[in-house]
Amino acid sequence: MKLSGREVARYFARPEPGRAGLLLYGGDAMRVALKRQEVIARLLGPNAEEEMRLTRMMAAELRGDPAALSDAIKARGFFPGPRVVFLEDATDSLADTIATALADWTGDDAQLVVTAKQLPPRSALRKLFEGHSNAYAIGIYDDPPGRDEIEAMLAGAGLRPPEREAMAALTDLAQGLDPGDFRQTVEKLALYKLNDPAPLTAEDIAACAPASIEGGADALIQVVAEGRHREIGPLLRRLQAQGVTPVTLCITATRHFRILHAAASDPDGVASGVARLRPPLNFKARDRVVRQAQSLGQRKIEQALSLLIDTDLTLRSAQRAPQMAVIERSLIRLAMLSGRRS
Template sequence: MNLRGAQAARFFAKPDPGTVGALIYGGDAMRVALKRQELIANLAGPGADDEMRLTRMSGAEAKSDPAAVLDALKAVGFFPGPRVVFVDGVTEAQGGPILQALSDWSDGDAALVVTAGALKKTSKLRKAFEAHPKAVAVGLYDEPMGREEVEAAIAAEGLSLTPEARRGVEALSQQLDPGDFRQTLTKLSLYAGGSEVDADAVALMAPATVDADTDQVIAAAAEGQAGAIGPLMQRLSGQGVAAVTLVIFATRHFQQLHTAAVAGGVGGLRPPVYGPRRDAMERQVRAWGARKLEGALALLMETDLTLRSSARAPDMAVMERAFIRLAMMARS
C-alpha cells in the first residue's frame, strides 16, 4: 500500500500489528529519521532495544551479506514480544536483499522497516512495498506538518495550551522542520512542568537562531574554517540542539554538494538554490570536488553510526571532532 497525509500519520502512530514491512523514503533525512523512530517504537513497544527485539543494519551491510536481512527476520529472540528488523539508508542498488526478504516473509517473522532517500516512481523498492498486501510505502516530502501530526506531537509531550499558545505552536509547525519543532515542544514541556502553557512561553522557547547557527557551523566545516567551529558548537549545545540533528543536516548539505559536483554545478539541484547560499555552494563544490565529497560523506556516516551506538563519548564532542576533520579535509 502507498500511504499519504493523514493516513500515513495514523499508521505511524498506531501501526497494524500484522504489518510485514514499511518503506519510508524521502529527500529530507531528518523527516525520515523521525518517522522511522516513531514507527519502530510503536511496532516493537518499550524495551525492544534492551530485549534484543530490534535488529539494525545499514543498506551497505545488507548488500555485503545478502542473507543477513532474511536471517534476521526469521531469528527467534530470547524475549517475548514483537520484533523489528531495521535497514537504514538503502539505495536502489542495495535493494536486492530487501526484495528477497519481503518476498520470503512468513508468519512469525519480524516486521521489516526500511529507510531510503528520494526514490523515483520506477523504483523497484517502492513498487514492491506498494504492491505487497501487508506492507506499506510512505514518501515524505519537504512540506509543513499536517494538523494530525501537530496534535500528535503536542499530545506526546503532554502539553496543555491556552488558545493563544496553541496558535503560536501551530505557527511554529509551519516554520520549523519536524526535528526542531519537536525539540521546541520538549523544551516547552520541561519549562511548563505540567502547568498550562501560554503564548509568552511559546515565544520564549521558540528557536530564534538555531537554523542560522546550524547553517554557520556546517558552512565553517565545508569552507575549512576550523577555528569557528568550537564557539558555534558551544552556542548550539546551549540551545539544546542534538548532535544527531547536526549530523543529519550536515549529511544533507554534503549530499547536495556531491550531487552538484557530479552534475557540474548547483544549477541542476532540485529544489533549486538561490541567493547567497547558491554562491557559497558553488564555491564549495569547486573547492571539494566529487572524490573529496565522497570522503566527507563516508566520515559523516561513520559519525552518525557512532552517535547512534552505545559509545560513551559525549555526542557533541564527537560531532565537533567530525566538523573539525571536515574543515581539515577542505583545506587539504
C-alpha cells in the same frame, strides 16, 4: 501498498504490527529519521533496545551477505514481544534482496522497516513496497507538520491541547524550524510544563522557542518596517549564507506585521493595542512597535499583509522564479511602503 494523505496520519498515530514491512523515503534525512523513530517506538514500546527486539542494519552490510536480512527477520530473541529489523539507507540495488525477505515473511517474524533517500516513481524499491499486499510505502516530504501532527507530537510529549493562540504560534514555529529543532522545542515545552497541568499558552511558546531563528530574521524585518530599504540587500545576503530560507523570512515578516495590525486597529489607540498583545513585548520592543504602527497606520499595514500573503503563495507554488529574489522584491516593496508618507 502506497499510503498518502490522511492514511499516513492514521498510520503514524497507530502503526499496524501485523504488516511485513514499511518503506520510508524522502529527500530530508532528518524528517525520515524522525518518522522512523516514531514508528518503531510505537511498534515496539519501551525497552526494545535493552530486550534486543530491535535489530539495526546498514545497507552496506547486505552487499556481501544478502542472506543476513532474512536471517535477522527470522531470528528469535530471548524476550517476548514484537520485533523490528531496521534497514537504513537502502537503494534500488537491494530490491531483490528485500523482495526475497518479504516473500519468506510469516506472522511470527520481525517487521522490516526500511529507510531510503528520495526515490522516483520508477524506483524498484518503491514498486516493491507499493505493489506488496502486506507492506506499506510512505513518502516523507518537506511540508511542515500540520495541526494534526503537531497535536500528536504534543500528546506524545504528555502535553495538553494548547490554547488557540498557542497553536497558531506553534504552527508558525513549525514552518520556520527544521524538524529536529521543532521536536526539541516540543521536548523543551514538556519540561517547562512538567508540573503545570494548564494548557499551553502563547507565553509558554515564546519562552521555549529557540532564539536563533528569530535574531537575524527579526533584525531584517525591523529594517523593512522602518523603511530602510537600502539595508535590505546586505542583511538578506548574510541571512542567506546562514541558511535562512525565504519562507522563514516571509513567515517572520507576516508575524511582525500582524502584531503591528493588532496594535494599529485597537479602538483605544496604538499604545493600548500594544499593551494588550499576547505574549507581551519587552519594554524596548514595545516602544519600537508603537513607533512603527503609528508611522504606518492601519491602511498601510493591511496593504503590507496582503502583499505578504501573495508572496507566501508564490513561494509555495510551482513557480520557477528564484525564491530569494521573490522575497527580496517583496521586502523592498514593503520598505518603500513603510518609508512613504501617507
